[in-house]
Amino acid sequence: MSLPTEIQKLFPPRPQLDPQLKIISRTPLEGGERWVIEYAVAENERVQAYLLIPARATAEHPCAAIIASHQHAGQFDLGKSEAAGLAGNSEMAYGLELFQRGFVVLCPDHAGFEERQQKRCPHQQPLEGRDYEHFLFLNALLHGESLTAKYLFDLQQAVDVLTTFDFVNASRLGVMGHSLGGQTALWLAAGDSRVKIAFSSCGVSQLRHIQDECILHNRAMYLPGLLKVGDMADVVASIAPRAVGMSHGTNDVIFPLEGIREIHHKAESVFKPEHFWSNIFEGAHSFPREIRHQAYNFLEKHLMMHP
Numbered sequence: 001m002s003l004p005t006e007i008q009k010l011f012p013p014r015p016q017l018d019p020q021l022k023i024i025s026r027t028p029l030e031g032g033e034r035w036v037i038e039y040a041v042a043e044n045e046r047v048q049a050y051l052l053i054p055a056r057a058t059a060e061h062p063c064a065a066i067i068a069s070h071q072h073a074g075q076f077d078l079g080k081s082e083a084a085g086l087a088g089n090s091e092m093a094y095g096l097e098l099f100q101r102g103f104v105v106l107c108p109d110h111a112g113f114e115e116r117q118q119k120r121c122p123h124q125q126p127l128e129g130r131d132y133e134h135f136l137f138l139n140a141l142l143h144g145e146s147l148t149a150k151y152l153f154d155l156q157q158a159v160d161v162l163t164t165f166d167f168v169n170a171s172r173l174g175v176m177g178h179s180l181g182g183q184t185a186l187w188l189a190a191g192d193s194r195v196k197i198a199f200s201s202c203g204v205s206q207l208r209h210i211q212d213e214c215i216l217h218n219r220a221m222y223l224p225g226l227l228k229v230g231d232m233a234d235v236v237a238s239i240a241p242r243a244v245g246m247s248h249g250t251n252d253v254i255f256p257l258e259g260i261r262e263i264h265h266k267a268e269s270v271f272k273p274e275h276f277w278s279n280i281f282e283g284a285h286s287f288p289r290e291i292r293h294q295a296y297n298f299l300e301k302h303l304m305m306h307p
Contacts, residue, residue: 003190003238006229011149011191015042019161024048031055031100034084039161041154048115049108049158050084052099057167064303065104065168067158068095069177069184070113072218076129079114080107083181091287094176094295101296103303104168108158110151110180110220112136137219148187148223155188159195170194172303176295178202178287180218182246186232189239197243197302199295201287202252204232206259215254232259233266240267243275243302247291249283275302 002008019039027034032054040046057063068083071092075082082088084107085096095107109116112133118126127135137147155175163170174197177185182203189198208231210217236244244267248260260280267276277298279291 010223010225012145014153041157050080052105054102057104059166062167062169063104064172065162066098067175068105068107069181071178072180076113079109083107106158106162133219146223147220151184151220152187152191156192174299190235199245201247202285205255206231206262209256209259213256233263236263237266237270240270245277245295245298247279252285
């Protein structure tokens, strides 16, 4: 399956752009290396990301690769560094943990976070935090686009980058994230068939339930026109027959449980049982260690880490 046509129409054409990849630095890690790489995501816009490479990944034996999409949490100074285990909450260092499990892992910043915060403005102080996020959202609308599309296209460019490395098996690509990261993981898998599996931790509910309960989310949650043609259950279902995993806490106040169950119900009707895994656990908006390791096992199973 692929995104329903009416949802596809809500996205502008993806810009085709040479990533112009550069390797900035290489740092030894136990079990491999951490690279800083730089690539283009738009005309006159380049970003840096961490690439974690296990020693077992070689041109002779290319490995499966994962994009670790970072959370939001209102912490705009954090992004790729948290997913890579260099700062922030250790429970959000799933990029590092996936590397330790033998995956090549790419940890990029979303627009507005860490190194992609606004650094200058011609006639005033740079906008900070949510103000800059709001500016990015409105700027996209003015150009007939959306922050949803911007995040998706940036992540597709990250997929392009991953496929250039000879130590990456381009047929075994996945994406994982928590919260904003889980939201963007699902959109990436829905929008790019090169991604064979997505895992979303506390990332989505049905948007109509979110709106009914007056819950305010990150600006990339809002794709103009989506509720006229579908909802997040349709986005998740479109990833079939590839694989999706999802986890949610029962006490997660920003994602209504009724909407989560609707997504799961539709997914169970279109995915093979072994291709959809869900866990509604007792807890809040979090990614507990036990759930993370169950998610890693699910990723390994479907990317055939141990053929």
